[in-house]
Amino acid sequence: MADEEGAERRATTDAPRVVTANRAQLQLRPMDLDSLVATDHRARAIWMVVEGLDLGRFYEAIQARGSDPGRPAIDPKILLALWLYATSEGVGSARELARLCERHDAYRWLCGGLRMNHHTLSDFRVEHGAALDELLTQLLGVMLHQRLVRLERVTQDGMRVRARAGAASFRREPTLRRCLAEAQAQVAALKEAGERPPDPQAVRRAAAAARAAREREKRVTRALAELPAARAVKRGDVAKAAARVSMTDPDAGVMKMADGGYRPAYNIQLASAVEGRVIVGVQVTNAGTDLAQLTPMRTAVERRTGQPPREYLVDGGLVVLDSIVAAAADGVTVYAPVRAPQRADIDPHLPKPTDAPAVAAWRTRMGTAEAKAIYKDRAAVAETVNADLRTHRGLDHLPVRGLAKVQCIAVWMALTYNVLRWLALSA
Numbered sequence: 001m002a003d004e005e006g007a008e009r010r011a012t013t014d015a016p017r018v019v020t021a022n023r024a025q026l027q028l029r030p031m032d033l034d035s036l037v038a039t040d041h042r043a044r045a046i047w048m049v050v051e052g053l054d055l056g057r058f059y060e061a062i063q064a065r066g067s068d069p070g071r072p073a074i075d076p077k078i079l080l081a082l083w084l085y086a087t088s089e090g091v092g093s094a095r096e097l098a099r100l101c102e103r104h105d106a107y108r109w110l111c112g113g114l115r116m117n118h119h120t121l122s123d124f125r126v127e128h129g130a131a132l133d134e135l136l137t138q139l140l141g142v143m144l145h146q147r148l149v150r151l152e153r154v155t156q157d158g159m160r161v162r163a164r165a166g167a168a169s170f171r172r173e174p175t176l177r178r179c180l181a182e183a184q185a186q187v188a189a190l191k192e193a194g195e196r197p198p199d200p201q202a203v204r205r206a207a208a209a210a211r212a213a214r215e216r217e218k219r220v221t222r223a224l225a226e227l228p229a230a231r232a233v234k235r236g237d238v239a240k241a242a243a244r245v246s247m248t249d250p251d252a253g254v255m256k257m258a259d260g261g262y263r264p265a266y267n268i269q270l271a272s273a274v275e276g277r278v279i280v281g282v283q284v285t286n287a288g289t290d291l292a293q294l295t296p297m298r299t300a301v302e303r304r305t306g307q308p309p310r311e312y313l314v315d316g317g318l319v320v321l322d323s324i325v326a327a328a329a330d331g332v333t334v335y336a337p338v339r340a341p342q343r344a345d346i347d348p349h350l351p352k353p354t355d356a357p358a359v360a361a362w363r364t365r366m367g368t369a370e371a372k373a374i375y376k377d378r379a380a381v382a383e384t385v386n387a388d389l390r391t392h393r394g395l396d397h398l399p400v401r402g403l404a405k406v407q408c409i410a411v412w413m414a415l416t417y418n419v420l421r422w423l424a425l426s427a
Contacts, residue, residue: 328358
């Protein structure tokens with residue numbers, strides 16, 4: 001009994017004995033980057049695809065040549081694979097990608113021991129628009145050659161994506177001119193202050209302020225340049241005078257979104273092949289409507305792939321009678337819903353006296369059960385592609401400003417989607 005009481009007393013008075021962390025202890029661990037990633041990992045598959053592509057346009061832009069002074073550039077193959085893999089994982093921030101290159105095994109494997117700067121990653125994503133577009137064409141050519149894709153039937157649909165601009169950034173002409181005068185005065189004042197010997201500690205802050213003032217002046221100047229285009233789409237003198245342009249992103253337009261609200265956005269048009277379900281055309285506009293987008297996209301698809309689609313499926317927002325006539329002249333059959341007439345007793349599929357032969361044939365065709373069955377492929381393909389890009393690739397908002405940079409983002413999305421489809425179809 002006494003021994004039990006003594007053991008109990010020691011258990012309550014003696015300090016507990018535990019093993020704690022010692023983070024100051026040095027450890028030498030052998031590490032092999034190649035062993036960090038499984039053999040069937042998506043990063044390896046994307047790297048394999050990138051290695052098989054012709055990246056000559058990317059290497060032509062490198063200024064470090066031979067024994068000339070200057071730091072060697074990072075291999076475009078690495079940067080391309082990083083952004084393809086990041087986009088496939090829904091990562092759209094250059095800063096986040098730079099952090100992942102230090103912490104995530106798959107990104108570290110792609111880097112191959114190189115350190116990545118978010119400025120380098122961000123610049124690479126938007127500075128090679130023509131090369132990226134050529135790469136998309138090259139990838140489609142390979143898939144067409146391997147008969148993984150056929151252009152017998154193509155769908156087109158537009159998706160409005162939130163721009164990187166606030167609704168409050170839109171200004172009318174008087175406000176824009178006043179902001180331009182203020183920006184110019186600020187640039188002049190900062191330039192004059194920079195001519196005097198500054199405090200050494202304030203040099204960096206002064207340079208940042210001057211750069212911000214110059215960028216603001218540039219954005220306001222571009223906004224004034226975009227004002228005539230914004231007025232052109234308005235009706236009436238009062239509406240034209242009230243036209244507004246964003247100071248943050250002058251290229252963005254105010255569009256009606258899926259939830260019924262109006263916000264700054266871009267209209268990304270995507271054309272997809274039904275057989276293979278890959279993206280064969282990408283175009284970006286700042287128009288809030290899909291009208292007049294059918295013919296430009298159809299022409300772009302034919303130019304990119306070298307062959308016209310035999311059947312073209314679009315929704316009612318893309319229906320323009322002149323586009324149907326032009327498609328029929330090129331041997332392309334358009335499948336699109338016919339607008340319902342105001343009177344319920346009128347059959348919308350009956351040709352009108354004023355219809356051109358191609359339009360009359362389109363109305364009659366869309367009344368048949370065969371055409372209705374074919375038209376079901378539009379939603380099955382186009383909506384699937386849009387949903388994939390929005391949900392899994394991060395195309396619910398845009399990380400850049402300007403029409404040219406947004407076009408680059410759209411091509412990155414199409415490239416990533418097609419690479420993943422190529423891997424799936426090849427398997």
